[in-house]
Amino acid sequence: MNTHIISLTHPKLEKVYLRPLEKADLPLCCRWINNPEIRQYLANQNLPSLQKEEGWYDSLQKSDKDLVLVITDKSNHAPLGTIGLSGIDWRNHFGTTGALIGEKEYWGKGYGTEAKLLLLKHAFDTLGLEKIGSSVLGNNPRSKAYLEKTGYHEEGCRQRHYLVNGKKVDDYIMAIFREDFEPVWKKYCGE
Numbered sequence: 596m597n598t599h600i601i602s603l604t605h606p607k608l609e610k611v612y613l614r615p616l617e618k619a620d621l622p623l624c625c626r627w628i629n630n631p632e633i634r635q636y637l638a639n640q641n642l643p644s645l646q647k648e649e650g651w652y653d654s655l656q657k658s659d660k661d662l663v664l665v666i667t668d669k670s671n672h673a674p675l676g677t678i679g680l681s682g683i684d685w686r687n688h689f690g691t692t693g694a695l696i697g698e699k700e701y702w703g704k705g706y707g708t709e710a711k712l713l714l715l716k717h718a719f720d721t722l723g724l725e726k727i728g729s730s731v732l733g734n735n736p737r738s739k740a741y742l743e744k745t746g747y748h749e750e751g752c753r754q755r756h757y758l759v760n761g762k763k764v765d766d767y768i769m770a771i772f773r774e775d776f777e778p779v780w781k782k783y784c785g786e
Contacts, residue, residue, distance in 0.1 A: 603664065603713050607784035610709045613664040613678065613717075616655075620665055621648045623674060627697030635734065635759055637695075659683075666696065666710040675701045678710045680718055680727070688725035690718060703737065711745045712783060719773045726772050732757060733765030746779035747771045 604612035616624075625645050627633055643651075655661055663679035676696040683690040692714060696707050718724045729747060731738045747769040755763035780786070 602667075603717050604669075605713060605716065605784075607786075608669075608709045608713055610669060610704075610706050611675075611713065612667050612669055613710060613713055614667055616652070616663045616665055616677065616679075618649070618652055620674060621645060621652060623697070624648060624677060627676070627695060630697070632699070633695065633697060637732075660685075664714070666694070666706065668701070668706070673698070675706060676710070678714050680714065680722075680724075683722070683724070688723060689728065690722075690724050691728045691730075692718070693729065707741050708744055708783075711741065712780060715745065715771065715776050716780060719776055724773070726770055729769045731767045731769060732759065733767065734759060734762075739767055739769070742769050745771070746775050748775070 602612050602614040622645060625643060625648055628637070628643055655663060660683045661679065661681045662683070663677055665674045666676040666678055667674055675698040676694065678692070678694040680690040680692050692711070694707055694710060694714075696702055701707075715727060718727055728750075729742055731742060733752075748771070749767055750770050751768045753766040753768065756766035757764050
């Protein structure tokens with residue numbers, strides 16, 4: 596699916612654009628995922644090798660249910676993280692999204708918010724999806740807050756679901772519907 600998409604951008608969003616993940620990005624992705632400060636917020640606690648990431652990338656290129664994009668700084672074109680849709684259910688118009696800001700200097704500055712809004716706009720308006728799900732670990736309140744800022748609501752909580760750094764943490768199940776996204780988009784973009 597990645598090969599069928601061009602970069603996503605919008606004139607009202609000033610911080611980021613999204614571009615397809617390339618094989619050359621994989622070493623950077625491995626560095627981000629293997630950083631303990633980032634990995635503590637991921638459900639998958641395994642340390643991926645570059646070889647495993649290359650295998651994942653090759654399978655991704657054949658998938659019509661997954662889309663992974665690189666979050667890129669509009670001002671200097673630096674890659675700062677990844678975002679994507681996975682497990683797209685075309686029949687039921689549903690997908691799951693996840694994001695990772697790998698460069699710490701971009702944390703808490705609105706880059707993730709813009710990236711999520713841009714991906715949701717594409718998911719609802721271009722791909723025709725009706726509902727997007729996500730989940731966030733209980734040890735990551737900033738991520739939960741940014742999902743809520745972009746229109747997600749909590750559908751449930753799987754208590755003490757994951758083991759992270761020797762402690763059990765909750766897994767919050769979040770979702771947004773197409774009709775809930777439009778007012779968020781308009782407000783953010785000043786439309």
